[in-house]
Amino acid sequence: MSSDSKPPTKYGVVLFPGFQSLDVFGPCDLLATHSRFNTLSIAMISSTMDPVPTNLLPTDGCGQLVVPTHTFDNAPDDIEVLIVPGGPGTRDDEAIAPAMVYVKRIYPKLRYLLTVCTGSALVAKTGLLDGKRATTNKKSFKWATCQGLEVNWVLEARWVTDGNIWTSSGISAGIDMTLAFMAAVYGEDAAQSVADHSEYRRHTDAGDDPFAQFAGA
Amino acid sequence: MSSDSKPPTKYGVVLFPGFQSLDVFGPCDLLATHSRFNTLSIAMISSTMDPVPTNLLPTDGCGQLVVPTHTFDNAPDDIEVLIVPGGPGTRDDEAIAPAMVYVKRIYPKLRYLLTVCTGSALVAKTGLLDGKRATTNKKSFKWATCQGLEVNWVLEARWVTDGNIWTSSGISAGIDMTLAFMAAVYGEDAAQSVADHSEYRRHTDAGDDPFAQFAGA
Numbered sequence: 235m236s237s238d239s240k241p242p243t244k245y246g247v248v249l250f251p252g253f254q255s256l257d258v259f260g261p262c263d264l265l266a267t268h269s270r271f272n273t274l275s276i277a278m279i280s281s282t283m284d285p286v287p288t289n290l291l292p293t294d295g296c297g298q299l300v301v302p303t304h305t306f307d308n309a310p311d312d313i314e315v316l317i318v319p320g321g322p323g324t325r326d327d328e329a330i331a332p333a334m335v336y337v338k339r340i341y342p343k344l345r346y347l348l349t350v351c352t353g354s355a356l357v358a359k360t361g362l363l364d365g366k367r368a369t370t371n372k373k374s375f376k377w378a379t380c381q382g383l384e385v386n387w388v389l390e391a392r393w394v395t396d397g398n399i400w401t402s403s404g405i406s407a408g409i410d411m412t413l414a415f416m417a418a419v420y421g422e423d424a425a426q427s428v429a430d431h432s433e434y435r436r437h438t439d440a441g442d443d444p445f446a447q448f449a450g451a
Numbered sequence: 452m453s454s455d456s457k458p459p460t461k462y463g464v465v466l467f468p469g470f471q472s473l474d475v476f477g478p479c480d481l482l483a484t485h486s487r488f489n490t491l492s493i494a495m496i497s498s499t500m501d502p503v504p505t506n507l508l509p510t511d512g513c514g515q516l517v518v519p520t521h522t523f524d525n526a527p528d529d530i531e532v533l534i535v536p537g538g539p540g541t542r543d544d545e546a547i548a549p550a551m552v553y554v555k556r557i558y559p560k561l562r563y564l565l566t567v568c569t570g571s572a573l574v575a576k577t578g579l580l581d582g583k584r585a586t587t588n589k590k591s592f593k594w595a596t597c598q599g600l601e602v603n604w605v606l607e608a609r610w611v612t613d614g615n616i617w618t619s620s621g622i623s624a625g626i627d628m629t630l631a632f633m634a635a636v637y638g639e640d641a642a643q644s645v646a647d648h649s650e651y652r653r654h655t656d657a658g659d660d661p662f663a664q665f666a667g668a
Contacts, residue, residue, distance in 0.1 A: 256480035256649070259515075263473035263622065266505065266513045275512035285502070285518045288483065295492035296483045298476075301502045301516035373648055404650035405480065406626075431590055432473070433621035433662045435654070445650040 241419045242314035242345055243273065248353075249280040249302055250333045252290040252323025257350035258300070260409040261317055267428045268416060278302045279309045281332040290322055290329065306336040316344050320351030320371060320404075334360050347399045348415060350408030354401040358382025366396040371404035375449035390446040392437055403443060410437045458636045459531035459562055460490065465570075466497040466519055467550045469507040469540025474567035475517070477626040478534055484645045485633060495519045496526045498549040507539055507546065523553040533561050537568030537588060537621075551577050564616045565632060567625030571618040575599025583613040588621035592666035607663040609654055620660060627654045 245265060247258055265274050280286050280302040289297030304310065318337060323329040338360040341347060349357055354370040355378040357363055364384035369391040371378060379387045388394050393402040393411035402411035413436050417425035429436050462482060464475055482491050497503050497519040506514030521527065535554060540546040555577040558564060566574055571587040572595040574580055581601040586608040588595060596604045605611045610619040610628035619628035630653050634642035646653050 254480065255476045255483065259472045259476035259480075262513075262515060263471065263476075266472065269511070269513040273513075276515070278515060294486070296479075296486040296490075298479060298493070298495060299518035301518060372650060404648070406649050406651040409623075430662065430665060431621070432623050433589060434623040435661070437652070444652070445647065448647060 244275050244310065244312055244314045245317065246277040246279050246309060246313040246315070247317045248319070248333045248337065249278055249286040249300060250323045251287050251329045252321050252326060253286065253288060253319045254321030254351055254405055255288045255298060256405050257319030257321060257353065257408050258317070260406065261348070261350065261412040264409065264412050264416065264428050264432060267431050268420065268424065272420070272424070277304045277310055277313060279304045279306060279336070281306060288321070290326060306332055309336070309340075311343065313340070313343075314345040316340060316347050318347070318349045318353035318357055319408075320349070320353040320355065324352040324356045325377070330356050338362060345398060346415070348411065349399075349401045350411070351402065351404045352378050354378065355381040357401075358385050363399070363401075366399060367394050368396065368399070368401040369394045369403050370401065372443075372445040372448045373404065389449055390443045391441055392443050393440050395440075403445060409434060414438065414440065461492050461494075461527065461529055461531045462534065463494045463496050463526060463530040463532070464534045465536070465550045465554065466495055466503040466517060467540045468504050468546045469538050469543060470503065470505060470536045471538030471568055471622060472505045472515060473622050474536030474538060474570065474625050475534070477623065478565070478567065478629040481626065481629050481633065481645050481649060484648050485637065485641065489637070489641070494521045494527055494530060496521045496523060496553070498523060505538070507543060523549055526553070526557075528560065530557070530560075531562040533557060533564050535564070535566045535570035535574055536625075537566070537570040537572065541569040541573045542594070547573050555579060562615060563632070565628065566616075566618045567628070568619065568621045569595050571595065572598040574618075575602050580616070580618075583616060584611050585613065585616070585618040586611045586620050587618065589660075589662040589665045590621065606666055607660045608658055609660050610657050612657075620662060626651060631655065631657065
């Protein structure tokens with residue numbers, strides 16, 4: 235937990251074409267539930283104000299479009315917690331280049347950086363994870379870990395913390411990591427209350443990871 | 452499972468102001484993962500083509516905006532599976548009136564109707580659940596069940612099926628229900644593959660509901 239006395243209230247979420255929707259809306263939904271009792275803000279940040287597709291190919295009829303609230307150039311400069319999702323877009327250098335530049339630039343001002351799924355691969359490519367412990371999506375473990383050869387990748391982990399950086403395993407692991415983060419900054423009762431409202435059975439052991447077996451699959 | 456031989460591929464999701472984001476993006480993310488191997492389409496349907504807010508109050512800085520692909524007037528008429536989310540908007544008659552009219556009109560053409568959380572309260576108000584078994588959000592159980600006095604509400608259930616209508620309990624229960632639905636229509640292996648890709652530990656017992664204790668809280 236940060237040495238700052240007040241828990242964080244100002245969140246930002248990085249959006250890029252081909253982001254994984256549950257990586258974003260798992261955490262965002264939990265934060266919205268917490269916000270019903272303790273006001274939070276979430277800035278949705280992308281290259282432009284154009285709606286951002288979850289799919290990389292417009293011909294894919296299974297995607298959704300989410301509207302940003304800010305661009306990387308005009309995002310609030312007092313964001314305390316930045317969330318970086320994963321998804322197929324993290325394998326497209328052009329899709330994530332502006333997000334990488336933003337994350338690298340803003341990190342020194344953040345209190346916490348959280349990644350879900352292959353969001354850690356995006357951050358690893360910036361060099362910010364060099365020498366740190368981190369985890370990532372297990373079905374994409376081989377590819378993701380090659381995006382940061384100086385990172386101490388942890389195979390068997392639901393999520394990993396190193397300093398002020400929290401990285402989760404694939405997709406739904408972001409829900410457990412966010413609840414653990416909320417427990418750390420808002421207290422265990424607040425996190426459990428959000429989980430109960432969400433009717434979600436938490437996995438509270440960061441090292442319990444049945445999906446590690448799929449690494450390299 | 453429907454008597455139709457081909458499993459469904461055409462989905463629609465109803466959006467209204469104040470929908471719960473995880474109610475939508477839990478199921479949509481699972482469907483998108485399945486769609487990487489077996490093409491599906493998802494129409495995002497609302498009153499107008501304006502982006503739809505997850506929050507009812509524009510002053511709430513914690514909401515997101517999702518862009519519809521169709522309106523209730525021009526939605527594809529071959530949708531096979533319609534998903535109705537819950538959320539704070541279901542308590543606002545004005546917010547959900549167009550969605551109620553659409554659901555009531557389109558239901559006879561559907562193969563399946565799925566609701567998440569208080570989405571079942573919205574559908575109950577149309578009368579479509581009269582005489583049927585259904586469940587809903589547990590923290591909102593008292594309010595939700597009063598929206599359909601002729602519904603056979605099931606308190607202790609992660610999800611309930613009655614004919615071609617599937618209703619889930621609150622928020623994250625939509626993930627388990629969707630995986631159960633996928634197992635029913637695409638087969639158990641397909642559902643487990645999606646859960647593994649999503650790194651999600653399924654709850655496969657529809658009657659196992661630790662959150663029933665919160666009903667009326």
